[in-house]
Amino acid sequence: MAKYELNIYGANDEIVKTYATDNVLWGFYLEAVKAYEDMQDMPVNEQFEMINGFVKRMFIGLTDDELNCASGDDVMNVFNQLMRKARSIGGSKNVQAAAK
Numbered sequence: 001m002a003k004y005e006l007n008i009y010g011a012n013d014e015i016v017k018t019y020a021t022d023n024v025l026w027g028f029y030l031e032a033v034k035a036y037e038d039m040q041d042m043p044v045n046e047q048f049e050m051i052n053g054f055v056k057r058m059f060i061g062l063t064d065d066e067l068n069c070a071s072g073d074d075v076m077n078v079f080n081q082l083m084r085k086a087r088s089i090g091g092s093k094n095v096q097a098a099a100k
Contacts, residue, residue, distance in 0.1 A: 001020075002020035002021055002022050003021070003022045003024075003081075004020065004021050004022070004024070004058060004059075004078055004081060004082070005018055005019065005020040005078075006018070006019045006020075006055065006059055006062070006070055006074055006075065006078055007070065007071065007074060008066045008069050008070055009069050009070070009071065010069070016069075017066065019059035019061070019062055020059075021058065021059060021060075024058065024082070024085070028054075028057070028058070029082070029085065029086045031054075032054060032082050032083065032086055033083075033086045035050055035054065036083060038050075051075065051076070051079050052064075052067060052075075054079060054082070055067065055075055055078055055079065058078070058082070
């Protein structure tokens, strides 16, 4: 099992594809922390768009259509997992709040 996984579901809630990775580049963590800090002043729709962008970059090849077929809870869990990892390696106070 990979550190980060995202299932894509079909019409009958069956898993049709799974994206997975164990490798997240350091620069990606830095961008995620900065993005989380920026998100505090954004409207909710912009926050969701930013999360979409991070998840699509995290799982190479993930399309918008596939992301639309992922569980919302799973998408948020992947993003929060990324924030928790950033916190564990010295992220900011804002990242600590995100992971709670």
